Amino acid sequence: MKRILLVLVTLVLLAGGWFLYARTPSGVPVYGVQTVATFKHDPQAFTEGLFFHNGLLYEGTGEEGSSGIRKVRLETGEVLQEDQLPAPYFGEGIVAWKDRLYQVTWKDQAGFIYGLDDLAPRGSFSYTGEGWGMTQNGESIILSDGTSTLRFLDPETLAPKGTLAVTANGCPVAKLNELEWVDGQIYANIWQTNLVARIDPKTGHVHSFLDVGALGPKTRGIDDVANGIAYDAKAKRLFVTGKRWPELYQVRQGDKVASQDAQTLMSCAR
């Protein structure tokens, strides 16, 4: 009888422990970054979109009157080809799909299509709400719009297919900005922070953050935030930069760090 009682008590304690463990916010780890290589970046470029394709960087820039898309040689920062987006459009995220490049705009609800090879205009599309960042996973275009919800679009028609609510420690992660699909995860800059959220595309849960606060110019304008993630999937190189940053960095995950931004976010205070 004593033995049965002992087993029962042990089971109750174990269950209670698991219940507490499951309910206690354990937080989401934050990692710093180590710089692997540093490249030149146009300090005039207000980076809103960035991806790496066939050995070249593609960058979308924002602000009315200086928005556009450009093809850049990574090694030198040289702009090889570009196309301007006339005012009043404010360029935002860009993404490649087959032989095309798509670009969204901030509040204009207008998207533009270009040839990936010549950056020549090929058409336009529309969507509701705002346009922030874009990437793709081989099946869908993924679009951020300043909220904590990512949209999935049909890559051929750009019609909405579904959404993904993004949370960290149970808290909505708003202001998701520039996006990148990296080995089956979604990376997202969080606007006005140094954080890059690493998101499970099935659950929307942020499983870890990168803190890129060690990168970029020490003195900078209030809008010159970290924004721009590109991934060279073949060589597994991760690149990050920011708005009007004179440098672009190849980085890898560093040690765990403390982040006030992440703490604020994970207490649902942001």
Ligand SMILES: [Ca+2]
């Ligand atoms: Ca990107």
